[in-house]
Amino acid sequence: MIKEPTSLLNVRTSGQWHEHYLRNAAQRLEVPWGHREIEHRAGLSPGEKKAIGSSLQAWQLGETSDGRHLLAAAGRYARRQQDPLFVEVVRLFIREEQRHGSELGKFLDLEGIPRISKDWGDTLFRAIRYALPSMEIWATVVIMVETLALVFYKAVRDATSSPVLRRICDQILRDEVHHIRFQYERLAILLRRRPRILLRATYGLHRVLFSGTALAVWVGHRRALRAGGLTFRTYWRAAWLRMGYAWIRMDPARYCWAEPGATRGAAVALATDPPAVP
Numbered sequence: 001m002i003k004e005p006t007s008l009l010n011v012r013t014s015g016q017w018h019e020h021y022l023r024n025a026a027q028r029l030e031v032p033w034g035h036r037e038i039e040h041r042a043g044l045s046p047g048e049k050k051a052i053g054s055s056l057q058a059w060q061l062g063e064t065s066d067g068r069h070l071l072a073a074a075g076r077y078a079r080r081q082q083d084p085l086f087v088e089v090v091r092l093f094i095r096e097e098q099r100h101g102s103e104l105g106k107f108l109d110l111e112g113i114p115r116i117s118k119d120w121g122d123t124l125f126r127a128i129r130y131a132l133p134s135m136e137i138w139a140t141v142v143i144m145v146e147t148l149a150l151v152f153y154k155a156v157r158d159a160t161s162s163p164v165l166r167r168i169c170d171q172i173l174r175d176e177v178h179h180i181r182f183q184y185e186r187l188a189i190l191l192r193r194r195p196r197i198l199l200r201a202t203y204g205l206h207r208v209l210f211s212g213t214a215l216a217v218w219v220g221h222r223r224a225l226r227a228g229g230l231t232f233r234t235y236w237r238a239a240w241l242r243m244g245y246a247w248i249r250m251d252p253a254r255y256c257w258a259e260p261g262a263t264r265g266a267a268v269a270l271a272t273d274p275p276a277v278p
């Protein structure tokens with residue numbers, strides 16, 4: 001059951017996000033790479049390799065974007081908002097995603113699973129982001145993929161006994177919770193002046209897009225998800241529960257806004273942290 005926030009929230013400033021990404025980079029979990037070399041059991045069993053190998057290849061590719069298009073969109077947005085630090089925050093965010101890609105890549109290399117350079121899901125979502133290069137489209141697509149990443153990496157973690165892969169998944173899961181918060185706060189900011197009726201239409205479109213994305217992830221990765229103990233029903237429920245949480249938190253009406261003309265004008269500075277994400 002999702003607990004709805006009972007009091008108004010505040011979005012984090014770019015300065016707070018900058019601090020978060022720097023702190024997070026310095027506090028990473030240690031991946032026990034040595035185990036893989038000492039003891040073969042630390043790697044994937046043949047059954048695990050068959051169940052999750054191709055999905056790991058696809059998600060590894062998805063985590064390795066160079067972020068050029070995103071940085072360009074963030075630069076335009078930051079100039080309009082007169083928030084130059086935002087570009088630096090996005091740069092740190094991209095670096096964190098690239099770290100996911102490089103750790104998964106290193107794991108694939110150790111397991112003798114080739115890295116891939118093309119995947120239909122990755123191509124599709126890059127195409128959507130590149131065709132409509134606005135911060136809103138970008139954050140919307142990314143929050144959906146990251147929500148599904150929470151379900152996927154939790155399933156992969158449960159599907160393997162490899163301490164190396166489990167630790168990589170732990171770190172990704174930890175990071176993605178904050179990434180989702182980064183996106184829903186940005187969406188709340190971007191949507192804060194949208195009239196209620198258009199907001200409802202926006203959420204309607206989100207639901208259509210999320211249905212398609214969640215279905216595509218199931219179709220493409222059902223073997224890995226099943227290996228992690230999920231059925232279509234439990235996968236679907238977990239995906240919508242997590243996205244439901246993000247929708248609640250991206251609603252601008254739940255935030256204090258310092259400027260007039262926003263959904264709820266309240267003379268509160270955007271300085272304090274919202275409650276921690278569970």
Ligand SMILES: [Fe+2]
Nearest residue numbers: 063097100172
């Ligand atoms: Fe990631």
Ligand SMILES: [Fe+2]
Nearest residue numbers: 097146176179
């Ligand atoms: Fe992410």
